[in-house]
Amino acid sequence: MKWFRYFIFSILAASGLAAVNVSQKSEQAIPKFPLRISPNGRHITDNNGVPFLMVADVAWQMLRKLGYNDAVHYMDTRKSQSFNTFLVQLLPALPNQRNFNKTLPFQDNDISKPNKLYFDYFDKIIAAAKERNLVVGIVVSRKSWNAIFDAQNVEVWKDYGTYVGKHFAKYSNVIWIVSEEEYQTAAQFEAIADGIRSVSEGQILASLSTCSPTSVNDSSKVRSDLKFIIPDSTVTPAEYAALANWQKNSAEAALRPFLIANSEFPKEITDQSVLIRNQAYQSIMSAAAGFCHMSTIKNFNPTWKVNIDKDGAEYIHELVKILKGIPWEYMQPENVSELLPDSADKAEIGIVSLSNKKMSMLYLPESRPVRLNLNYLNGKDFGAVWYSPRTGRRWTGGDFKATPEAVVQPPDSQPGWDWILLIGAKR
Template sequence: MSDKTIVGHAQPALSPLTVSADGRRLVTIQGEPFFYLADTAWTLPQRLKWDDALYYMNKRRMQGFTVIQIVALDPERDVDMRDPAGNSALQGGDLSKPNEAYFQYLDRLVQAAQDMGLYVMLLPVWGQLVVGESWGGSTFPETVTENNAYDFGRWIGARYRDRPHIIWCLGGDRQPIHKGIDYRPVWRRMAEGLANGVTGQNPRWDESSPAWRNLIITYHTCFEMETNEFSTMSYWSDDEAWISLILLQSGHGLMTASYWQVRAEYERSNPMPVLDAEPAYEQMPMNWPQLFPLHGDWIVRKRAYWSVLAGAFGHTYGHASVWCMISEKERNEVLSASWYEALTHPGAEQMTILRDFVESLSFERWVPAQSMVAHNAKCGHTCLDQHRQAALDRNGEFAIVYLTDGGSERVNLAYLSTPDVLGVWFNPRTAETTEPFDVRREPHGNLFEAPTQGPEQDWLLVLATNRDRLLRLSVRRTWANPLPSDDMSMIWAE
């Protein structure tokens, strides 16, 4: 039987990505802006059979997602790392003996994502395979070591060297120094192997090289409870020439002021693009070991708008039932939705609104502008739900203020290029806007009052020097051409 392909609905060819000239964003190699909007689908290669995987990817592209984050070797749900047909990823658990049948299925998934216009952040291995310990405390032999990491990196890099839509990522929910043991040599060797497999060159991890500039690669960490560290750069330094992006894992706790970490990374003397690659998942428990209450869509929106207005080049969404692809039979009191049902939960649908909003307002021109607002953002964990986050167009043509719980805020309009501006309130829950209103600059700042106030009543205030820009906010866009039917037998043919 031949592989199935999309019938008559091929998406535009994906361009390789590179770091922008200012070091703060990803752009296509042609220099076009790229908004990174990812969904967390770590276990997709192991948990979803072919037609379900196609349905999942098609749904996400229709919702405006531009990236899916997946793992090639992930033991978190299945220590034998089997695909839906039962093929183990490794023969006898040996990293030097990858099972071709398993990786052929991963090949098909990677190709399908490309055909649908989705970039893939691909982790070669999950961190558990390096540290030999699960989050539940179970221990295992260390599958990935300093002795075999290079060869596997080279092998998988060569396998996908011609895929322009792959962003490489090491780590996988572990800090590189784990419980006092330094695993950085392992990850460095894997990075060097990837560079050789993808580019054919042999750069060292600490050596400036065209190979590293041509290879988008980063490190996915965890939220370290003991130290509250959650950045790629928590345990790495600028000597690591292989790192081209900074990921945050602000985690699933309720009280993380993630905007401070985004801002700190944005203001580094050696700038790199930064984004929150694993914030609080929708329907994830807020506390451990207590499992309730669960996160709703408000925290999803909070982390998203805080990040992109603080300087992130994109954002990642996650759902507790989707990252591990919970089946209908596996539903329980906590994971009450299957992956299929969870695809249309409010937080996911509101990511469509996020992309529409940022691209309507030329997000590539945003710069953080906290000094515009009077709100004291240094109140830490005592006022997260009252936080305000502001950004400004670099030419002073518009400004955006996110009011986490609505209410009022005083804004200094002196940063805008004209004394008289227009304003509008944008609802990030529904994409509805108020009628534009005229604003004349006041000498001590203008006080604005959102339409509502209180928990889950977040609003975006948009101030612009011309009406056309505000009118763009009311135009909803379709992010991908619809495929002919939800019936996958109609969409995909032999």
């Protein structure tokens, strides 16, 4: 749709961002590894500075449950669904467990005595991921190993970080993830992170939490480039919304990029796809760094090859398709926006906008008319485009004059359908 590309380009040109070529941006470019954090600290880029929308999948038990051929099947499937990253726990769930090849990670559960054969098995998988331009997030510490790690000291923790960092240093498609929880000392995080950083040649080092932080302490010594928040099974949908709101405020402070995984929903909810899709956009509208998908696939139970096409994964391609055509990397979340005059809309609808207020993107969790205060945006004449997160299709949304009471209506009023609205000033 040439008119759409011109519409986006004209807004970017008016915003001083005309260097972006929308027609090229919409294509799936091959990223140049290693990944970096953008200069503004809000999102991720490849090594050439090209924005990288991270679309990650949680694959915790890959090393314990999958042989190489099944791991390749997993990667090929997720690649076809437009995922570009997957996260793996380097250590098994329990200290007495082994990887798929029946090998223990350490001799006598002593982290100062790593077993090379255990870590060698991961090499082949990471190499296969690189061939597919997939990023591998390696989680090097976890709660269930806390007693084993606590029995050691700072020097051993750092040596462990140095060992795993050096072992996988040759793979530029790796990012490092260190567990950061209330039950772990800052000294442990810092020592493992220092060991990794000493040999990782500038690769991203992220932190991992399973619940929302209660405060932001920017002076803390525990610092990471990127933060993953992956809720545990106790996080309710309401708590998830609060977590996303915390993320939004942190993103506005430009502390570091975040990714939030969707909640674990009760087993009695047999179809979780719509709920996961809703939370995916909640996360995107709060941070613009990406989304982390989590489903039963993370444990690779016997039915994983059937379930890999379910639980929200079927909508990831549409999510990427929509965002690749929008300048998401230039848009910032708005906590309280004057664009929505209705208080109920403010509570339900997520908004990100260009800093010059010439364009906004809204996520509507349900299909209904919405009132907009277009006087909040900069411009006299506006154009609107609707996207369906369900199908990836887009529709023209009409033209509007600057007014405090413009009413926009989704192109289809089916109950339960969600929508993305892009509205911006025309030249």
